[in-house]
Amino acid sequence: MSNKRKGTTWAAPNEPDAPIFIQWKGTNVCMDVRCPKCGDHGHIDGDFVYAVECRGCGTLWKLGQAVSMVEFPRDAWGGCDPWPFGGEEGT
Numbered sequence: 397m398s399n400k401r402k403g404t405t406w407a408a409p410n411e412p413d414a415p416i417f418i419q420w421k422g423t424n425v426c427m428d429v430r431c432p433k434c435g436d437h438g439h440i441d442g443d444f445v446y447a448v449e450c451r452g453c454g455t456l457w458k459l460g461q462a463v464s465m466v467e468f469p470r471d472a473w474g475g476c477d478p479w480p481f482g483g484e485e486g487t
């Protein structure tokens with residue numbers, strides 16, 4: 397699969413199997429974090445979260461851009477309206 401689409405280039409050269417790639421733009425994020433190295437965990441609410449540092453082991457972790465995507469039954473969805481992508485008006 398080409399990573400070019402309508403003149404744009406996806407910014408995910410190192411994660412070809414992930415269907416979604418976040419482009420971190422300094423916006424606010426709310427996330428639960430678990431350290432893959434020592435298992436310590438916590439919660440972060442903040443702006444410009446491009447990296448996190450584990451208080452348990454001191455490891456610095458750069459945030460990746462790959463996000464998983466799970467197919468979900470449309471009639472069971474109760475959240476906000478889903479954002480469309482692709483098709484004739486794709487961006």
Ligand SMILES: [Zn+2]
Binds near residue numbers: 434450454455
């Ligand atoms: Zn740790």
